[in-house]
Amino acid sequence: MRSLIDILDLSVQEIEELISVSEDIIANPEKYREKCRYKKLATLFFEPSTRTRLSFEAAMMELGGNVLGFSDANSSSSSKGESVSDTVTVVSGYADIIAMRHPKEGAPLVASMKSSVPIINAGDGGHNHPTQTLADLLTIKREKGTLENLTIGFCGDLKFGRTVHSLIAAMSRYKGIKFVLISPEELKLPSYVKETYIKNKGIEYEQTTSLDDAMDKLDVLYMTRVQKERFFNEEDYLRLKDSYILTPEKLVPAKEDLIILHPLPRVNEISTAVDNDKRAAYFRQARNAKYIRMALILKLLEVD
């Protein structure tokens, strides 16, 4: 029985297989409509989320399975003080697979140590969000045709942005990758992420505070939101939240085949005027998330 806690739990080969199954699901959805009949997915969301939870639930429903769970900690027994271990021990008796989001970092790992069914980390605080990374990888592959030889710019909150950390870790395994890290000083990529996945692997990178300077070099621009919930101090949040706002004017020097990604939800960091630009791939990325989660559920449930 396998769980997915960190994107690096999956080999490059396994990610390729998931991408390939996702593409087959997109092309032939009817083939998959009964694959998880009589199977149940529990969505244990101890922290509010709209798209991730709905995407997991839609994924399971499109596989013919059922869904149960809760969508915030107040409606679960954790509000009575129940531990993650106990919650998961109980729920793994009711469901065949569990998708868990939790504000505390490492909670899904604890769950996987106790559970008798596969656990999918659906986001643990500012730490990891591997299924978002799978959606990012599927989108890059579908839009660019490859996961190699790309210059990828990450812009915004690179410190607390878990999707950024996971995508850097994942992309660092492909050939010819270059990273451009664009953030204010206070929200720079944590040094251990930079050392482990960039410096130690000899990957070329640039660090800058200017989105304008980086724009013309990028094949992929990964925008992020400055997340209020990651700050202990509201003053810091207010000071940094509008650091980078992507507008059509800012995109003038960008490549014609650039793709703009965002894990969503956005607040104001991408102007809605950018949405009609063919390079804006973030809504396609959100759709892809459902397909790759379908592929992942099939893999972890060992359904052919």
Place this chain on the structure above:
Amino acid sequence: MRVDSMKDGMVIDHIACGKAMDIYSMLSLDKLDCAIALLQSVPSKKMGKKDIIKIDRILDINFDALGFISPNITIDIVRGGEVVEKKHIELPEKLTDILVCKNPRCITSVEQDIHHVFRLTNKEKGIYRCIYCDTKA
């Protein structure tokens, strides 16, 4: 300075200078009722200066913890006045329930009855990170 030789016991040698008291506290040696000698700043050819602890009893010790406090420690086990075993302690790959994660966002800050586990992520620099949240020890 001279400390009498022992019949049965152990010598924790090559402790980095100044670290003997940390080991003394961590192993709760103050609770033992046998003779213990703690030597600090002993001249050493290899290390310049080192600390040594001699314990007049053979204990079941958590070697992982010793390696973390001061790598390259050696432990001599003495029986009948002879050194019968010499252990070289290196940085352990994993530390269990020796350190506590300082990250307030880590699950270990709220979950009861959980093992605090750190893994060695950089052997050269001796860096350990929490397995749950990746925070540096």
